[in-house]
Structures are given as C-alpha cells and as structure tokens.
Amino acid sequence: MKNIHPLEELAASLRNKIEDHYNIKTGESDIVIEDTPNPELGDIGIGCFFLSKKLKKSPASIAEELANLSFTIPYVNNLRSAGPYLNMTLDAESLIKSLFAVISAQSNDYGLSDYGAGRQVMIEYSSPNSNKPQHLGHVRNNVLGMAVSNLLEASGYNVARVNLINDRGIHVCKSMISYLKWGNGTSPESENIKGDHFVGDFYVMFEKKAKNESGLLEEARGILKRWENGDNEVVKLWKKMNDWVYEGFDETYNRLGCIFDKVYLESETYTKGRDIVLRGVGEGILSKNKTGEVIINLDDLELEEKVLLRSDGTSIYMTQDLGTTVEKFNDYKLDKAVWVVASEQNLHFKILFHVLERLGYKWADKCYHLNYGMVYLPEGKLKSREGRTVDADSLMDELHELSKKEIIKRSRDMDDETIETTAEAIALSALKYFILKVHPRKDINFSPEDSLSLEGSTGPFAQYSYARLSSILRKGGEAVHGEPDFSLLGNPEEKKIAVLLAQYPHVVLDSANSYNPSRLALWIFEISRAINKFHHDHSVLNTGDPELTKARSGLVRIARQTLGNGLRLMGIKPLEKM
RNA sequence: GCCCCUGUAGCUCAGUCAGGAUAGAGCAGAGGUUUCCUAAACCUAAGGUCGCAGGUUCAAGUCCUGCCAGGGGUACCA
Numbered sequence: 001m002k003n004i005h006p007l008e009e010l011a012a013s014l015r016n017k018i019e020d021h022y023n024i025k026t027g028e029s030d031i032v033i034e035d036t037p038n039p040e041l042g043d044i045g046i047g048c049f050f051l052s053k054k055l056k057k058s059p060a061s062i063a064e065e066l067a068n069l070s071f072t073i074p075y076v077n078n079l080r081s082a083g084p085y086l087n088m089t090l091d092a093e094s095l096i097k098s099l100f101a102v103i104s105a106q107s108n109d110y111g112l113s114d115y116g117a118g119r120q121v122m123i124e125y126s127s128p129n130s131n132k133p134q135h136l137g138h139v140r141n142n143v144l145g146m147a148v149s150n151l152l153e154a155s156g157y158n159v160a161r162v163n164l165i166n167d168r169g170i171h172v173c174k175s176m177i178s179y180l181k182w183g184n185g186t187s188p189e190s191e192n193i194k195g196d197h198f199v200g201d202f203y204v205m206f207e208k209k210a211k212n213e214s215g216l217l218e219e220a221r222g223i224l225k226r227w228e229n230g231d232n233e234v235v236k237l238w239k240k241m242n243d244w245v246y247e248g249f250d251e252t253y254n255r256l257g258c259i260f261d262k263v264y265l266e267s268e269t270y271t272k273g274r275d276i277v278l279r280g281v282g283e284g285i286l287s288k289n290k291t292g293e294v295i296i297n298l299d300d301l302e303l304e305e306k307v308l309l310r311s312d313g314t315s316i317y318m319t320q321d322l323g324t325t326v327e328k329f330n331d332y333k334l335d336k337a338v339w340v341v342a343s344e345q346n347l348h349f350k351i352l353f354h355v356l357e358r359l360g361y362k363w364a365d366k367c368y369h370l371n372y373g374m375v376y377l378p379e380g381k382l383k384s385r386e387g388r389t390v391d392a393d394s395l396m397d398e399l400h401e402l403s404k405k406e407i408i409k410r411s412r413d414m415d416d417e418t419i420e421t422t423a424e425a426i427a428l429s430a431l432k433y434f435i436l437k438v439h440p441r442k443d444i445n446f447s448p449e450d451s452l453s454l455e456g457s458t459g460p461f462a463q464y465s466y467a468r469l470s471s472i473l474r475k476g477g478e479a480v481h482g483e484p485d486f487s488l489l490g491n492p493e494e495k496k497i498a499v500l501l502a503q504y505p506h507v508v509l510d511s512a513n514s515y516n517p518s519r520l521a522l523w524i525f526e527i528s529r530a531i532n533k534f535h536h537d538h539s540v541l542n543t544g545d546p547e548l549t550k551a552r553s554g555l556v557r558i559a560r561q562t563l564g565n566g567l568r569l570m571g572i573k574p575l576e577k578m
Numbered sequence: 579g580c581c582c583c584u585g586u587a588g589c590u591c592a593g594u595c596a597g598g599a600u601a602g603a604g605c606a607g608a609g610g611u612u613u614c615c616u617a618a619a620c621c622u623a624a625g626g627u628c629g630c631a632g633g634u635u636c637a638a639g640u641c642c643u644g645c646c647a648g649g650g651g652u653a654c655c656a
Contacts, residue, residue: 029596037599049598058636059598083599129656166656293654303581303652310654317656346582347651373583374649406618426618438591441583443649450590454618456604457591464618472615514595522592525603529620536611536620556615578618 006098007033007502009074010088014046017071024054033503039492042080042087043499049084059084092490096498096555100484103501103558111508111565116157120333123149123161125340126258130167130245131175132200134252134392136375136446137342142258142392143435144372144517145340146571151512151520154569160332163260164324167242168267173223175199176237177216178206188244194393196248199241252392256428257571262331264324270315273323277308280359296355306351321352322359329363336366338515343371343441370515373443399427402452403460407578414577422578429459429572436570437521457525462567463575465528469560470576472540476553480540484554485547493534494555500527501562508569517570524566531559 004012011031019026030050036042048059048066055062063081070079075098078089103110125145128134134142145161153159179202188198210216226234253259277294280286289295292311298304308318315323328337339349349369357364377390404423407414414422430452437457438444454460473480504523511519540552564574 032596034599037602041599045599047598085599087599169656171656291654307654312654314654316654320656342650343583344650345656348656350582371583376649410616410618412616442591443584445590447590450605453605458604458618460618461604464616468616468619475615518592522603525592529603532619533621535615536617539615541615578616 005102005502005505006075006095007506009098010076013073014071017069017073018051018066021066021069022051022055024051026050035499036082036085036087041082041085042078043090043495045082045085045087047085062086090495090499092495092498093487095502096486096489096494099498099501100486100554100558103561107561108565108568110562111505111569112154112156113505113509114156115509115512116152116155118158119156119335120158120160121152121336121338122328122332122334123152123159123338123340124164124264124328125149125161126253126260127164127166127341128249129169129171130165130199130242131171131203132245133194133196133248136377136390136392136395139256139392139395139431140372140375140435140444141340141342142253142256143432143571144370144440146256146258147432147436147517147520147569148338148340148370148512148515150569150571151508151515151517154508155512157336160261161259162262162264162328164264164266166266168227168238168270170220170224171203172238172242173220173227174206174210175203176234176241177220177223178202178209179241180237188247194248194251195244195246196252197391197393198248199245200391255396256392257573264327266320266324269324269327270320271323272327273315273319273321274309274313276322276326276359277319280308285358285360296358298351298354301350301354303351306355308355318348318352318355321348322355325352325356325367326361329361334363334366336368337363338368338370340370340372343373345369346371368515370440372440375444375446377446396427396431399430399452400424403427403430403454406454412577418577422575425573425575426454426460426463426578429463429567429575430454431459432570432572433457433459433462433521433524436517437525439516439518457521459572460578462524462528462563462572463578465531466560466563466567466574467576467578468535469531469556469563470574472556473553473560474576476541476549479546479549480553480556482550484551486551486554488545488548488551489555491538493530493537494552496530497527497534497555497559500530501558504562504566508566520566520569524563524570527559527563527566531563 011033015026015031031046033044033046036045048062051062052059060081060083063084063086066086067079067081073088075090075095076088077091080087123145126138126142128138149159149161179199182205183202188195191198193201206216206220223234227238277286281288281294286294286296286308293307294309295305295307298306306318307316308322310316325337328334341349346369353364353367356367400423403426404419407419407423435444500523507520507523511517538552540556541549543549543552567574
C-alpha cells in the first residue's frame with residue numbers, strides 16, 4: 001500500500017508505543033479500533049484485553065497506565081481510559097487535513113488496497129438456464145456476484161467474472177418442442193416480445209400442456225437425443241432460440257450492470273467431465289456398481305455413495321461441474337475459484353470439492369461456494385414453473401415506475417428524459433441496496449411494498465445524500481475552491497464524517513475478505529446519516545464566512561468522493577441530482 | 579430419520595467468524611423541526627426474558643450440549 005491512510009498510521013503508531021513501553025511484541029491484528037458507545041468517552045478506542053495475558057495485569061489497569069503515559073500519536077489529542085478501554089479523542093484538523101490530501105490524490109481509488117495483489121480469483125455468477133427469463137433469485141445472484149467481484153478487485157485481486165450458461169438439456173428441448181408445435185414461425189421481432197420472455201412463454205406453455213398430454217415429454221426427450229446426435233435441423237433451431245434468449249439476457253445484464261470476462265456454455269463443456277470420471281475409474285479411485293453407474297464412496301464424509309456417471313455413460317450435473325471446474329483451472333492460473341450459487345446447492349458443492357480432492361487435484365482447496373439464501377415473496381417461494389413469476393425485468397420496471405412517481409410528485413425542474421434516467425438510477429439503487437444490505441447467508445423476505453419504499457436504510461437515501469453533496473459543490477461556484485483551512489472545523493457532525501471517511505478503507509477490505517457486501521452497505525447508511533445530520537445542523541454556502549465555507553467544502557468534496565466510491569463498489573451509480 | 583442454515587423490538591435487519599463498554603439501526607405508530615445549500619431530511623420519547631434450558635468463563639446475543647420452531651438439502655434433475 002503506497003498511501004498510508006490516517007487510521008492505519010494511528011494504529012501503527014499506537015502499536016509501536018505499546019511495544020516500546022512494555023518491551024513486548026504484538027500482532028498486527030491485535031489493535032482493533034472500535035467506535036466508542038458514547039462521544040463523551042472519546043471518538044475511538046481499543047480494548048486492552050489482548051495485553052492482559054502477556055502482562056498478567058487486568059485490562060483496566062493497563063488502559064489506565066497507557067492513558068497516563070500521554071503518548072504522542074498522530075491525529076490524537078487526548079488519551080483516556082474507561083474501564084478496560086483506551087479511548088482517544090481525535091484531532092479534527094489534522095485528521096481532515098490528512099484525509100483531504102489522501103482522498104483528493106486518490107479520488108476514485110480511495111479505499112483500494114493491494115491486499116490481494118498478484119493473486120487471481122474467478123467469480124462465477126448468474127449461471128442461468130437458456131429456456132426462460134431471469135427471475136428474482138437471479139437478481140440476487142447477479143447483484144451479489146457483481147458486488148463481491150468489485151470488492152475483491154478493490155482489494156487488489158485480479159478478478160475474472162464468468163458466467164456459465166446451462167444452454168442444453170431437457171428444459172431447453174421443452175421450449176423447442178413447444179415452439180415447433182405452436183410457434184407458427186413467429187419470432188420475438190414479429191411479436192415484439194423480449195427474446196428470453198418469448199422463449200420462456202413457450203416453456204410455460206409446454207409445462208401446462210404436458211399435464212394433459214403424456215406424450216409431450218417423450219417428444220422433448222426425442223429432441224434431446226437428436227440434439228446430442230448433432231441433427232442439423234434441431235441444432236439450427238436450438239441456436240436460433242438460444243440467440244433469442246441471449247439477446248434478452250444482454251438487455252437485462254446491461255440494465256443491471258453485469259459484466260463477464262468469459263462465458264462458459266454447458267453445451268461446450270458437458271462432455272469433458274466424463275473423461276475425468278473415467279480416468280478416476282482407471283486409477284481405482286472411483287468404481288462401477290452392479291447396475292453400471294460410476295460411483296464414489298463417501299464414507300469419509302459420512303454420506304451415501306454418489307453417482308458420477310449414468311449407467312448409459314451420459315453426464316449428470318456433477319459430471320459437468322467436474323469438467324467445467326478442471327476447465328476453469330486450465331484456462332486461468334487461479335488462486336481462488338468462487339461460485340455464487342444459492343444455498344440449496346450446498347451439498348452439491350461440498351461433494352464436488354471433495355471429489356476433486358479425491359481425484360488428486362491439488363487446487364481443490366481453492367474452491368469456495370459463496371452460498372446465499374432464498375428470496376421469498378409474502379406469498380411464498382418464487383418459482384417460475386408455477387406461474388407465479390416475478391421476473392427481473394418486470395421487477396425493475398415496477399421500481400422504475402414508482403420512483404418516477406416520486407420524482408414527479410416533488411416537481412423538480414427536470415425534463416422528461418432526465419426524469420427517466422433518474423427514475424432508472426433510483427430504481428436500481430433501491431433494488432441493489434435492498435439485496436446487498438442483508439447478509440448473503442440470510443433469506444430475504446422480499447416484500448414488494450417495502451422494497452419500493454424510499455425511506456430508511458435504502459439506496460435512494462444514499463443517493464439523496466450524495467446528490468446533496470454534489471449540489472453544494474455545483475452551486476458553490478468560486479466559493480468552494482481554494483486552499484481550505486481545516487482548523488476551522490471540528491464540530492461533532494464534521495468529526496463524525498471524518499471518522500467514517502477514515503474507516504472506509506478498512507470497511508472495503510473487511511467486506512471483501514468476508515465476501516459480505518452488507519458491511520459496506522452499513523457503512524454507506526452510516527455516512528449517509530452523518531451527512532444529512534451535518535446538512536441539517538450546519539450550512540456550507542451560507543456561513544457568512546468565506547473561509548469556513550471553503551473548509552466545509554473541502555470536507556463535502558471528500559465525503560462525496562468516498563460515498564461515491566462506496567456506491568460504485570455496490571454496483572450503484574451515484575446520482576448528481578435527484 | 580440424518581445433514582446444513584436461520585431464530586435479536588409489532589415488522590425488516592446489524593452485531594455471532596475472532597466472547598469484552600449500558601444489545602444497535604431502520605420501518606410502522608406517538609410528538610416536534612422548514613423565510614436557510616434538495617423536508618426523499620433532521621430531532622425527541624417509547625418499544626428487548628437476544629427461541630428455550632443447561633454448561634464453560636472474571637465476562638456469553640457471540641463458545642459448548644440438549645431441546646423447540648421455520649427454511650433448505652438428502653435423485654442415474656439442475
């Protein structure tokens with residue numbers, strides 16, 4: 001890390017002083033800077049528990065001793081003990097001055113670290129089937145995958161964002177047979193329907209009709225067989241329909257901001273796992289049972305044996321994933337491979353990684369399943385097969401319409417086009433923030449009503465805070481420029497913002513290391529609140545003192561920069577006006 | 579049955595990995611603030627046997643054991 005951030009400087013200095021005084025060694029992670037429960041106790045503090053064992057003294061007496069030594073520590077103008085805690089009062093002037101220098105210099109890079117430098121990580125996310133549009137579950141996956149990718153990249157890793165499209169199989173053939181029977185040669189263009197919805201409608205039609213027509217499934221299986229034999233006609237239709245779906249997906253991905261460095265297609269990888277499995281049989285690691293399936297004994301996991309290849313020699317899900325994973329490690333020199341996949345598949349991934357290890361792949365321990373909880377509607381689980389579909393596109397449309405209403409209600413000076421782009425930005429920030437503020441492992445109770453609310457801990461609230469900061473700088477003209485004199489700052493509201501800005505780099509790293517964007521979401525909410533409180537209590541442009549205006553503008557500038565950086569990592573585009 | 583996850587205020591959630599300050603927010607409901615840079619805001623009060631019961635510890639929402647409730651999984655589906 002080339003640039004030392006204020007809080008790191010402070011922690012390092014404190015650690016040195018403690019080591020020198022007691023003539024001991026401490027670990028880098030021993031000094032954990034915490035917030036105090038109450039500003040009267042100081043701005044930040046550390047618990048002295050970690051010293052207690054080494055020094056054989058009570059944490060409280062250590063804290064008192066340290067406080068009485070009156071060290072000189074950067075950005076700190078007062079040390080005091082409170083029980084087992086050593087608390088510090090920060091010096092607003094030097095802290096803000098230093099933050100201003102660092103954040104101005106780093107601008108969009110403030111918060112980035114080189115923690116993961118030189119290491120390559122792959123994030124597989126989205127992973128849709130090519131027979132229907134994406135639904136609310138995919139939205140969570142997409143949003144989570146993007147945010148985690150951004151966070152890891154911000155922490156210095158090389159990140160490969162990849163998608164694995166399940167573009168072959170019986171589900172695709174169902175849409176195909178349905179289109180052949182009832183499509184009458186129509187197309188997304190002729191019907192003016194988004195391609196993935198067009199194909200999805202035929203899939204739904206199949207499921208409905210198959211309930212009464214028992215022969216339909218047989219026909220779909222026939223199509224699958226013909227596809228596997230490379231039947232020209234079938235392959236041509238398959239390509240055509242998949243392209244329709246991909247056109248639709250591209251639109252959805254563009255709207256959400258999803259990007260991929262590489263797309264794996266199951267049709268290209270699905271046979272590769274078979275060789276791996278057969279080699280495992282040859283090496284005696286795997287075996288064939290009496291009915292002809294290749295199986296692996298999982299006694300070591302206290303699980304039932306698992307089939308890895310069907311008796312007719314065809315691949316199952318596990319076979320394909322074995323193949324794709326080996327492919328991934330062949331394509332990239334990976335230090336970490338992450339799968340963003342719902343927790344329904346926890347067992348699948350546990351077995352997948354274990355089988356890879358048993359097959360002797362040394363990199364098996366670099367595989368990580370980032371699982372996330374279900375998304376529920378008040379009515380129950382989302383299922384596209386049961387007609388109760390909340391697809392990604394209509395959800396975004398719905399949110400768009402609502403934020404548009406809110407904008408119009410407030411009757412700002414905005415032309416129609418700006419209203420549309422603003423409504424879209426607010427809608428997407430609402431959706432993304434709502435998903436990311438919840439810990440990935442938890443289920444989300446997606447109440448459409450709550451998600452549409454624009455108050456509280458939401459994306460629009462953060463956008464509002466950002467827009468107000470932008471507004472001040474826009475309207476300030478000359479008054480907000482020039483060398484700020486930060487000795488004029490130091491009220492509690494200014495200090496609160498400064499402390500949060502100083503903590504930001506740690507929040508980013510912490511979120512990245514725990515694959516948990518909700519930590520960053522919390523920080524975004526906290527600084528948004530601090531900004532609004534500051535706006536409420538203090539004026540920037542109307543202070544009557546040009547020097548104070550300049551100083552506060554400096555703080556506004558770096559707050560805006562840092563909040564914007566945080567939002568961008570969440571995949572949210574900050575709004576200058578709303 | 580067995581395995582995994584979840585259970586914190588009326589509702590939605592932080593905090594559990596790494597035990598430490600009086601368990602924090604938001605929403606809803608109650609009350610208040612606007613000649614002033616965006617009131618999509620801000621403030622105040624109220625709201626809790628941290629699912630239950632044991633245990634470990636100087637200290638447990640956090641660790642251990644058992645139980646209860648909800649969800650997921652337990653396919654030659656993906």
